[in-house]
Amino acid sequence: MFHFFSLLRKSNLKNAFALFLMLTPMVIYAGQNLKKYEAGSPTSDRLSVTITCQVTLSSGESPEGALLTLTGVNNPVLYHEQYAPESGEVIFTGVIEANYRLRAVLQGYYELDTLITILENRLIPVFLQEMMNNPRNLSVDSLSLCVRWQAPVPVYAELTSRQHEIMKTGNKTPVLQSKKSGAFSGKRSFTGYGVFLDGLLVGNTPDTSFVFEPLVYGQSYLAGVAAIYLSGYSEIDTCRFTSGFLFPPRNITGETPTMTDYCHITWEAPEDPQNPGQAVPGITGYKIYRNQVFIAYVTSDTNEYYDLDLVPVNYSYHVTALYDLTPYGFEGQTGESIATDPVDVSVIYGYELPFEEYFNTGLFETNQWTVEGNNNWRISGQAGNPAPSAEFYFSPPTSDYSLSLTSFYIIGAGYIDGSIMLDFDLKHTLVNATGGEKLKVEVFNGSEWIEVAEYVNNESLDWEPRSIDITEPAKGNIFRVRFTAHGIATADIFNWMIDNIHVYRSCAPPTDLIAFINLPNIFDIVLNWEAPENNFRKGLIGLDNGTNHNTFGGSTENIKSSRRSLVGYNVYRDDELLTFTDTTFLIVNMYGMDWGVYEFDISAVYADCESGPSNEVGIYYTPTISVSYMEIQNLAIYPNPSTGLFYVDAEGLEGKLSVYSFSGKHLLETPISKNEKPVLSLEHFPVGAYLVKFVA
Structure with missing residues (x-):
């Protein structure tokens, strides 16, 4: 007051x-x-x-x-x-x-x-007093009984401040700068929504959707939703609807046996949860959908379906139940239930990698190739690399043509690492170099054909190997390969010939392997190599009878870290696995090993494959600070050790002799002729150990 x-x-x-x-x-x-x-x-x-x-x-x-x-x-x-x-x-x-x-x-x-x-x-x-704004745009799907709505309208309160404001003379109303807190009204204490049916609360949810329990078909209901705040419920937003709910089939399953072209779909008849074990009245049959498209109807006494002649891709199936609505008070009318939850099936069949085709049987059908045209594509039994081969022949003469030789399905799915490569040998004999006759190479990725190469009749070609990276359209898919001859007139060429088709996965190996003695520690051999392209590992490791070194001769700042699924490397000595490492640097302790030549190579280990070997390097191991000495058949190098001059006795051999430092640097090279005894001079090089290589 x-x-x-x-x-x-x-x-x-x-x-x-x-x-x-x-x-x-x-x-x-x-x-x-x-x-x-x-x-x-x-x-x-x-x-x-x-x-x-x-x-x-x-x-x-x-x-x-x-x-x-x-x-x-x-x-x-x-x-x-x-x-x-x-x-x-x-x-x-x-x-x-x-x-x-x-x-x-x-x-x-x-x-x-x-x-x-x-x-x-x-x-x-x-x-x-709390603002309790109500939800908006309530709607009900009468078939699924799913209720949906929108959150309350965001209403921002103006938190304003005049602090440090300069007032203008005569201005009785200050200019206030908005200072919003950023949250809409009610967010501080908003806890969810209450859902109502005919005025009664039937459930709470933090989401903006809710599914009513099964309701009587054809009956009218009033749905409502209110936002819940700490102060209570907001006003209720309502809408009236008529239930069209019919019980759907249950427990749908789908499977495709390995390497088959069909899918087996099964389900169970609808059931009222309030009356388990009792048949739901009015069911006349079921409709089966594949990828949202109706494909089949079966009667109510059938609970399975076989979908045949499928191409190898992914499919999604669902099933609905059909009803005679007479038991529900709608004589002569029919209704369809909502769909089951979808079941996803992957149909996978085809040739596994690696796939090879040499056309040795003389038939395209052996490996399920398909051809287009009036016998322009044929097996050439008398020509090939070696014979036979696949040939696109100019006869019968055809104009404005596009005719393909297409492979069967090839499985590129399930691989994590590596590239998928397509290799083949190509030969072309032209008649007129018009540039209008072409051979196109394409890959089908499951949805479309992707061109990966094209050759033009500008000149004749003798047999040449071709290698194409088809990873992008092939990897992760069930794919196909095709060769399409197309152009203006086949009379301008004699033929296109293809042989030795090879589709395979290639996991990139390490490169540039070098080996050298870890002077002054004469018992250690240092191996160093480059990671495969786009794959890098950081860190160094040494192997010496169980003791690991994490560095050698400097920092690791410039070694890049891994960017793909490269796991590490297998190190082989004389074709036997020596160790595994996750670095591109290894110190191998040779103490106790016999003197002699040892061959090293490295493979890259990925999550699901191992590459082929890197370049192989050989090193002559001897715990002596001198030039290595060895005899290869009749080749001798002496004296060893020496102060700088070495004599070479080839005894009838011819070839080339090279000298390397143990860091892999090429120092000098000299030819060797029969019955000559050349002299190697290392007088201008520092005292140490050197590697001599002779190639006959």
């Missing part, structure tokens, strides 16, 4: 006509009716007091973050603001006696905006 007083102050009797509004202790609610009062005495003559506002929320949550402002009614310079702490207690000190506009704003709550008169220290309870 408001009380009115005439307040006189001795220091200002001549202005004792002012009428003030004094506020007695009360709770201020957002949205209550307000009245305007004015203060008449000068600001400098007024007392300053302390105002305490205790903020509480209808939801019971902490009011932390609520913005409270006090603004002078006639003098906007009188301005105070604070954000409420977790306790909700906001204390304004140094408040000059006057009429003020009190505002309290918090995201998700109705704004409080009222006038108060400040005359003395006061405690002002501030109560904010």
Whole structure:
């Protein structure tokens, strides 16, 4: 309740006509009716007091973050603001006696905006009512009984601040800059939705959809949904619908036996969960759908279906039940249930990798190749690389043609690593170099043909090997390969010939393997190599009787880390597996090994394959600081050790002799002729160990 007083102050009797509004202790609610009062005495003559506002929320949550402002009614310079702490207690000190506009704003709550008169220290309870906006656009799918709606409309409260604001002369209404908290109304305490059927609560959900339990077919219902807040339920959004629900089939399954071209679909008859074991009335049959397209109908006494002659791709099946609606009060009418959940099936058959075709049987049908045209594609029994081969022949003459030789399905699915390659030998004999006759190579990726190469009749070609990376259209798919001869007139060519087709997976090997003695440690051989392209591993490792070194001769800063599924490397010595490492650097301890030549190579190990070997390197192991000495048949190098000059006795051999440092650097090379004894001079090279290579 408001009380009115005439307040006189001795220091200002001549202005004792002012009428003030004094506020007695009360709770201020957002949205209550307000009245305007004015203060008449000068600001400098007024007392300053302390105002305490205790903020509480209808939801019971902490009011932390609520913005409270006090603004002078006639003098906007009188301005105070604070954000409420977790306790909700906001204390304004140094408040000059006057009429003020009190505002309290918090995201998700109705704004409080009222006038108060400040005359003395006061405690002002501030109560904010939660905004409980209701959901929108409620709809019901009458077949599935699935209810859907949209979240409440986002309503943003304006949390505004005048702090550090510059007031313009004569501007009684400050320009307030918006300071949104970023969450829509009700988010602070929003907990979900309540779903109603004919006015009764049937369930709660955090989602914006809900499925009713089975309802009577043809009966009208009222669906409703309300948002749930800590303060309670919002208003209910409703819509009326007529149930079209019919029980669907249950427990659908689908399977395709390995390497077959059909799918077996099974299901169980519908069942009312309220009456288990009892037949649902009115069922006349079932409809089977593949990839959302109706493909078959079976009667109600059948609970399976075989889908035949399928190409090897992925399929999705579902089944619906058909009803005679007479038992439901709709004589002569029929209805279809909602679909079962889909069952996904992958039909996989075809040739596994590697696939090879040499046309040795003289028939395309052996490996299920298909051809187009009037015998332009044929098996050439007398020509090939070696014979026989597949030939596109100019006769019978054809114009404006496009005729293909197409493979059967090849399985490129199930591989993680590596590339899929297509190799073949090609020969072409032209008549006229028109550039209008072409041979196109394509790969079918399961949905479309992708061109991967094309050859033009600009010149004749003798047998040449071709290698094409077909990873993109082939890997992960059941694919096909085809060779399409096309052009203006076959008379401008004699033939196109194809042989030795090879489709395979290739996992890239390491490259640039080198080996050298780890001087001054003469018992260690250092192996270093490059990772396969786009595959890198970081780190170094040494192998020495169980002790691993993590570095050698410097840092690992420039070694790139792995970017694909490369697992590591297998290290082979003399064709036997020595060890596995996940680095591109290895120190092999040879202590106790016999003197002699050792051959090393490296393979890359991927998640599901191992590459072929890298380049092979040989190193002559001897724990002596000198030039290595060995005899290859009649070849001798002496003296060893030497101060710099070495004699070579080839004894009738011819060839080339090269000298390398143990870091793999080529130093010099000299030819060797029969019965010659050339001299190798290493006088200008530092004392150490060197590798001599002779190639006969």
